[in-house]
Amino acid sequence: MTDSSSQIWENVPSPFCGIASDDLKIQVTGNEIKVLANGDAITVAGFEQPITDTLPRVGGKTVTLEEAVAAAAGYLRDARLPLFSGFGTDVNDTRAALSLADHCGGVMDKSRAEASLRNLLVLSDTGWVATTLGELKNRVEVLVVFGSDIEADFPRFYERLIWNKETLFGQDTAKREIIYIGRPPSGNASTAPDGRKALVLPCPMESYPEIAAALNAVARGVSLQVETIGGLAVTELRAVIDKLKTAKYSVVTWSAGHLNYPHAELTIQQLCQAIVAINQSGETRAAVLPLGGQDGHRTASQVFAWQTGYPGRISYARGYPEFDPYHYSMSKLLANGEADVLVWVATLNARQTPPVVAIPSIVIGRSGMVFEQEPSVYIPVGAPGIDHAGHMYRCDNVVSMPLKKLRDSGLPSGAEVLKEIEMTL
Amino acid sequence: MLTKLTGGKVYDPAHGINGEVRDIWIRDGRIVAAPGNEQASQEYDLNGKVVMAGAIDMHTHIGGGKVNIARSLLPEDHRGDPVERHGLMRAGCGHAAPSTLTTGYRYAEMGYTAGFEPAVLPINARQAHHEMADVPLMDVGGYVMLGSDDYFLRMLQAGKSQEEINNYVAWTIHSSQCIGVKVVNPGGISAFKFNQRSLDLDEQHVYYGVTPRKVLQTLARAVHELGVPHPLHVHGCNLGVPGNMETTLNTITGIEGLPMHLTHIQFHSYGTEGDRKFSSGAAQIAEAFNRNKNITMDVGQILFGATVTASGDSQRQFANAGHAHNGKWVVMDIECDAGCGVVPFKYKDKNFVNALQWAIGLEIFLLAEDPWRIFLTTDHPNGAPFTMYPHLIKLLTNKSFRNDMLATINPEAAALSTLGTLDREYSLYEIAIMTRAGAARLLGLKDRGHLGVGAGADITVYTEQEDKEAMFAKPDYVFKDGELVVKHGEVVKIVWGNVHTVKPEFDRGPVEKDLNEYFDKYLTMKLDNFIIRNEEIEMDGRSKIIVHPCGRV
Numbered sequence: 001m002t003d004s005s006s007q008i009w010e011n012v013p014s015p016f017c018g019i020a021s022d023d024l025k026i027q028v029t030g031n032e033i034k035v036l037a038n039g040d041a042i043t044v045a046g047f048e049q050p051i052t053d054t055l056p057r058v059g060g061k062t063v064t065l066e067e068a069v070a071a072a073a074g075y076l077r078d079a080r081l082p083l084f085s086g087f088g089t090d091v092n093d094t095r096a097a098l099s100l101a102d103h104c105g106g107v108m109d110k111s112r113a114e115a116s117l118r119n120l121l122v123l124s125d126t127g128w129v130a131t132t133l134g135e136l137k138n139r140v141e142v143l144v145v146f147g148s149d150i151e152a153d154f155p156r157f158y159e160r161l162i163w164n165k166e167t168l169f170g171q172d173t174a175k176r177e178i179i180y181i182g183r184p185p186s187g188n189a190s191t192a193p194d195g196r197k198a199l200v201l202p203c204p205m206e207s208y209p210e211i212a213a214a215l216n217a218v219a220r221g222v223s224l225q226v227e228t229i230g231g232l233a234v235t236e237l238r239a240v241i242d243k244l245k246t247a248k249y250s251v252v253t254w255s256a257g258h259l260n261y262p263h264a265e266l267t268i269q270q271l272c273q274a275i276v277a278i279n280q281s282g283e284t285r286a287a288v289l290p291l292g293g294q295d296g297h298r299t300a301s302q303v304f305a306w307q308t309g310y311p312g313r314i315s316y317a318r319g320y321p322e323f324d325p326y327h328y329s330m331s332k333l334l335a336n337g338e339a340d341v342l343v344w345v346a347t348l349n350a351r352q353t354p355p356v357v358a359i360p361s362i363v364i365g366r367s368g369m370v371f372e373q374e375p376s377v378y379i380p381v382g383a384p385g386i387d388h389a390g391h392m393y394r395c396d397n398v399v400s401m402p403l404k405k406l407r408d409s410g411l412p413s414g415a416e417v418l419k420e421i422e423m424t425l
Numbered sequence: 426m427l428t429k430l431t432g433g434k435v436y437d438p439a440h441g442i443n444g445e446v447r448d449i450w451i452r453d454g455r456i457v458a459a460p461g462n463e464q465a466s467q468e469y470d471l472n473g474k475v476v477m478a479g480a481i482d483m484h485t486h487i488g489g490g491k492v493n494i495a496r497s498l499l500p501e502d503h504r505g506d507p508v509e510r511h512g513l514m515r516a517g518c519g520h521a522a523p524s525t526l527t528t529g530y531r532y533a534e535m536g537y538t539a540g541f542e543p544a545v546l547p548i549n550a551r552q553a554h555h556e557m558a559d560v561p562l563m564d565v566g567g568y569v570m571l572g573s574d575d576y577f578l579r580m581l582q583a584g585k586s587q588e589e590i591n592n593y594v595a596w597t598i599h600s601s602q603c604i605g606v607k608v609v610n611p612g613g614i615s616a617f618k619f620n621q622r623s624l625d626l627d628e629q630h631v632y633y634g635v636t637p638r639k640v641l642q643t644l645a646r647a648v649h650e651l652g653v654p655h656p657l658h659v660h661g662c663n664l665g666v667p668g669n670m671e672t673t674l675n676t677i678t679g680i681e682g683l684p685m686h687l688t689h690i691q692f693h694s695y696g697t698e699g700d701r702k703f704s705s706g707a708a709q710i711a712e713a714f715n716r717n718k719n720i721t722m723d724v725g726q727i728l729f730g731a732t733v734t735a736s737g738d739s740q741r742q743f744a745n746a747g748h749a750h751n752g753k754w755v756v757m758d759i760e761c762d763a764g765c766g767v768v769p770f771k772y773k774d775k776n777f778v779n780a781l782q783w784a785i786g787l788e789i790f791l792l793a794e795d796p797w798r799i800f801l802t803t804d805h806p807n808g809a810p811f812t813m814y815p816h817l818i819k820l821l822t823n824k825s826f827r828n829d830m831l832a833t834i835n836p837e838a839a840a841l842s843t844l845g846t847l848d849r850e851y852s853l854y855e856i857a858i859m860t861r862a863g864a865a866r867l868l869g870l871k872d873r874g875h876l877g878v879g880a881g882a883d884i885t886v887y888t889e890q891e892d893k894e895a896m897f898a899k900p901d902y903v904f905k906d907g908e909l910v911v912k913h914g915e916v917v918k919i920v921w922g923n924v925h926t927v928k929p930e931f932d933r934g935p936v937e938k939d940l941n942e943y944f945d946k947y948l949t950m951k952l953d954n955f956i957i958r959n960e961e962i963e964m965d966g967r968s969k970i971i972v973h974p975c976g977r978v
Contacts, residue, residue, distance in 0.1 A: 011951045022954045091555055092965065102516050124500055127755040127767075129743075133949045134548070134760035139618065160949070168575055168761060168947050169632070248620070279743065279756075285620045287758055305496045306488070306525045306556045309503035309518035320507035320516045321524075323500050389964065391555065398490055398759055400551045401954055402961055 005029055008036070013392070013401040015090070015348055015385045016046030018154040018294045019133060019161070020394040020401045028407045033386065040155035042294075046383075049350050051367045051409055053380040060374045065412065065420075072362045072377045073424035075341050081317060082106040083339035085330045086354065086365070087300035088346030089414060090390035090403060094296075094303035096418035097345050103422050107315045107339065108304065109330040111352060112297040115257035117325050119290045120301075120311055121265040128272040129279050131251055131287035132396040138167045140176060141247035144240060145198075146271055147182035147208050148255040151189040153294060154395070158189040177247075179240055181232075182208055183258070201240070203231045205261060212270035215241060219274040244278055244286055253289040291395050295349040296384075299393040299400075334359075347381055347414035364414050382411035426466050427452050428907065433471030433886060436853050437478065438862040439875035443854045449476065451882040454907035458878050471886055474901060477857050478874050479538025479883030481864040484658075484688055484723050485805040487528050487565070488542050488556030490549045491735040491765040494755050495522040495806070498767055499733060501751075513919050521732040521769075521806045529561035531812055533911050536885030536900040539564035539873060539922070540811075543607055543658060543688065544737045546570050546763040550601035551957055554924070558968050562910050564873070564883075565968075566925035568607035568658045569597055570737055572640045573614035575761040576943060582633040587646060594647040595931035596940070600956040604868060604925045604973065605655035606648050607688075609737040610662055611637035614764040617740035624740070626662050626672050626679065637662050638679050645683040651929035652975035654869025656684035656721065661693050664741045668697040670706025677713050677720055686867070689725025689804040691786035703778055705785045705842060711792030714799070721867055722793075723800035726786035726817055727779065728809035731771040735807065742766020760948065772809070780838035784831070790821055791847040796858040797866070819894035821851040869973045870925060882907035921967035929975040 006029040013022035017040055024047075025037035031051050035044045056068030063071070076082055084101050087094065087110040101108050110116070122128065136143075143162065150157050164173055178190045178198035182205065190198040203211060207230025214229045218241045224234050244250040252271050259267060271288065278286045293301065301311040308314050310323035326332075333339040334357055342361040344354035350368035354361055360376040363369065367380035384390030385403030390413075393400045428451040435447040450457045450465070486492050496503070503518035508527045510516040517524030519531065532540060540560070545553045545567035557565040571577050571594065580590055594606060612635060613624040619631050626638050645657040661676050663669040673693040677685075687693065690710060698704035714720055731750055736742050739756050743766060746754040750771040757765050772779040786808070793799040801818070805811035820827050824847075831839050839845070851859075865874025872881045884904040890896040903911035910918045937952070944952040962968050 011953050013950075013954055020950070022951050095559070099515070102510055120497060123494075123497055123755065125753060127498060127749075127753040129756045131758045132760050134762070134947075135618070135758045137949060138761055138947060166946050168579075249618070282622065283620075285618060285758075302493060302552070303555075305493045307515075307517065307559060309496050309522070309524050310500060311497050316510070316516055319509040319511075321503075321518060322507070323503070389961075391551065391961070393552075397493075398546075398549050398552075398757075399950060400549075400555065401950065402551070402958070 079341040086346035090384035093414035096415040139249040142250040148258040216274040429465035433476035489553035525559035533562035538883035564922035566604040568605040569603040572608035607658040611640035707788035725804035739764030780835035784842035815897035
């Protein structure tokens with residue numbers, strides 16, 4: 001239902017769903033947004049998040065933007081080691097945050113860094129053979145999902161990329177094989193249109209490392225001396241590798257956030273090396289698809305990388321960017337008392353709120369945030385893709401989407417606020 | 426404001442000026458005629474200095490997905506070259522895959538005022554522009570990659586007319602905001618996705634049944650007929666394969682006289698002679714180049730040291746991954762559009778193959794007769810980081826230095842090379858052609874690369890020195906659009922450059938109708954969101970799009 005004061009937008013990209021679906025139909029009435037078509041739980045919540053605060057607060061008291069900027073600059077001027085985290089941002093918000101952190105010698109971390117490091121450590125240690133959503137959609141015959149519940153984070157993954165009706169190369173997509181290793185899927189998105197369920201090889205998370213290692217060994221033609229590994233029969237693992245080898249194009253995917261245990265990067269590395277081996281055999285092609293990077297996390301990683309050389313966990317404290325995946329973690333710097341101001345930048349997801357801290361906190365956050373602890377300075381801002389134009393990167397890193405301005409909320413952008421703070425310094 | 430550069434020794438090959446003492450006047454960012462009685466508000470005494478237009482790097486990987494993968498792949502390389510925040514300059518990192526900010530500062534410090542990213546994947550073009558927008562002090566532009574994209578190969582397979590293909594090529598140039606078209610391993614990136622591990626010039630792609638020769642001819646014709654000034658930019662088949670010289674010679678004859686630019690030709694000039702079945706094809710390649718005036722080329726010189734190779738050529742990069750320095754590498758299949766491969770590399774002077782590659786590049790430079798058709802590149806960072814250009818200039822301008830270096834490389838390679846017998850030394854005038862006037866002419870940049878009235882005032886001033894490496898490493902002054910941005914090797918002002926593009930005329934209706942359906946059915950984004958609008962680039966007030974004219978044939 002629309003009324004005369006409403007505006008309808010077509011082909012709107014979602015900065016929320018992780019795969020940047022850009023077929024949304026959205027209705028805007030004043031500041032109210034309704035997703036009319038092609039929404040999913042995450043996207044609808046992201047777009048329909050109501051504007052609550054429009055005015056900044058300092059110490060819980062409503063102030064003007066100028067006063068809030070001055071207060072934020074004051075904290076940063078006094079800080080010895082400001083810690084920036086959140087991210088949650090589009091390209092311009094990230095650029096402005098990097099510029100400010102560079103200016104005041106801060107550390108840059110991200111709230112999803114722990115998950116993305118599991119992938120990045122593999123990338124910088126051995127690399128991989130990877131693919132993108134468009135190749136997946138048109139080529140994949142066998143998809144192996146390792147230890148991850150894809151549809152929980154990427155609700156439209158199967159609908160848009162696996163059960164698409166047509167492909168460029170005449171494949172019958174209904175015949176695609178989906179294999180889950182580890183946790184089973186939480187829903188039925190992976191079930192084929194004809195009702196065929198995904199094959200699940202269930203095993204506990206503790207077994208993931210050895211199962212990944214066994215898959216790599218089998219892919220390399222090593223003969224294993226045991227019959228079961230991590231609760232799975234070696235014959236089952238061999239059958240998985242055989243399927244990958246007989247398919248013309250197969251993909252192994254995971255969502256690093258779901259591989260939530262110490263040194264999960266070693267598991268990921270085994271999976272990547274298994275795929276390298278299959279490609280090196282010359283028999284066929286295969287690739288990995290590391291998923292993740294929701295809420296603008298991937299966007300922030302990209303901008304971090306091109307402006308500093310490193311995709312995350314950077315300190316400017318010595319005047320140049322230093323990368324340390326261990327020391328520059330937000331939780332460590334908060335726990336050991338090194339950081340003395342927290343700057344939380346999260347302009348996409350109002351639910352991405354900062355942790356409770358014992359130091360002053362400055363939040364440049366999407367309007368609608370509800371805090372467990374009132375920040376020292378809170379400046380509510382608009383969301384890229386809703387309140388102003390912007391750019392985001394999709395989970396496969398390759399595609400970036402233009403984000404549209406859908407309404408005139410009058411909220412400043414995160415980038416504008418961050419620039420103001422830097423100018424005040 | 427009127428600025429006068431007084432009494433410098435000017436090298437301006439576009440106007441045939443070879444080291445003559447001239448004054449140059451600048452107003453509002455442009456070079457102007459001597460204004461009669463009016464006094465300059467700022468004057469620089471350039472007595473004894475050498476004046477050239479700002480240098481143009483016509484092939485340098487400065488932005489886009491594969492460059493950012495290279496950055497993420499190489500934390501240890503960044504650690505070796507940390508760049509502190511200093512003066513007006515932001516912090517960053519340098520060496521092989523520098524941060525965008527450091528890229529701009531270091532180019533400017535060497536007197537470069539423009540750089541062109543040669544491998545812009547259509548689907549990743551927005552990222553290339555994002556990164557290039559964060560390169561300060563430089564004009565930028567990109568060549569959009571076609572030739573392994575499903576849509577184009579499908580058109581060829583279906584026997585679509587040249588006119589229809591031209592429309593698609595023009596649409597892609599517009600949508601990606603580029604200034605030229607590049608093809609990388611024609612059809613081969615796509616073939617790799619179908620498990621075809623090599624694709625020679627006349628070999629058929631297993632799925633589409635088309636050959637690289639056909640891809641090259643069709644794209645070269647499209648670019649030519651659309652009147653795009655820069656000829657089709659070709660990274661040929663069989664990069665790095667011993668014996669690929671034959672493929673390259675066949676590529677030259679196969680293009681049937683159409684304009685064609687062969688990039689990083691060094692990597693495509695290998696013979697199979699000798700005990701090791703690896704030899705120099707430089708003489709044959711240079712001979713073909715000298716004879717075929719439709720051919721231009723850049724060298725892609727390798728220089729010794731560690732670097733990273735970042736290429737769209739997933740097929741060849743996968744094949745070469747065994748040579749990866751530190752044993753890590755990335756290969757990607759991308760969106761039924763293209764691919765990429767990023768392989769760290771260390772070129773060693775005592776290694777036979779690397780030493781011969783070094784000699785082959787230099788042989789080509791010295792045997793190619795026309796400096797207007799050959800360009801000075803290392804294919805940054807693939808042959809070496811761009812920061813080694815001054816060293817390369819010294820190798821080209823100083824025979825005794827070159828021979829000293831030759832004496833230190835792998836002796837077997839040195840013995841097989843004719844380099845020691847080549848007496849040529851490039852003159853400053855020829856260097857100015859290769860790095861300025863010729864590059865601007867090749868790309869159709871009418872107001873860059875020269876010092877005539879009306880040119881954008883991108884100007885570099887050097888102190889003439891016997892040691893050309895020292896001379897070209899640290900100019901005295903660099904002006905970008907008339908603003909003094911570098912003084913004695915220090916950045917003194919930050920400005921943001923222009924984005925150079927072409928927008929050839931074409932018939933949008935039919936191509937977009939078909940593409941709309943294609944995007945909706947098969948790709949993962951809407952056509953509407955694929956197209957990069959002007960405001961996306963110009964939105965924040967830093968970059969400005971410049972559209973160069975196309976002369977429709």
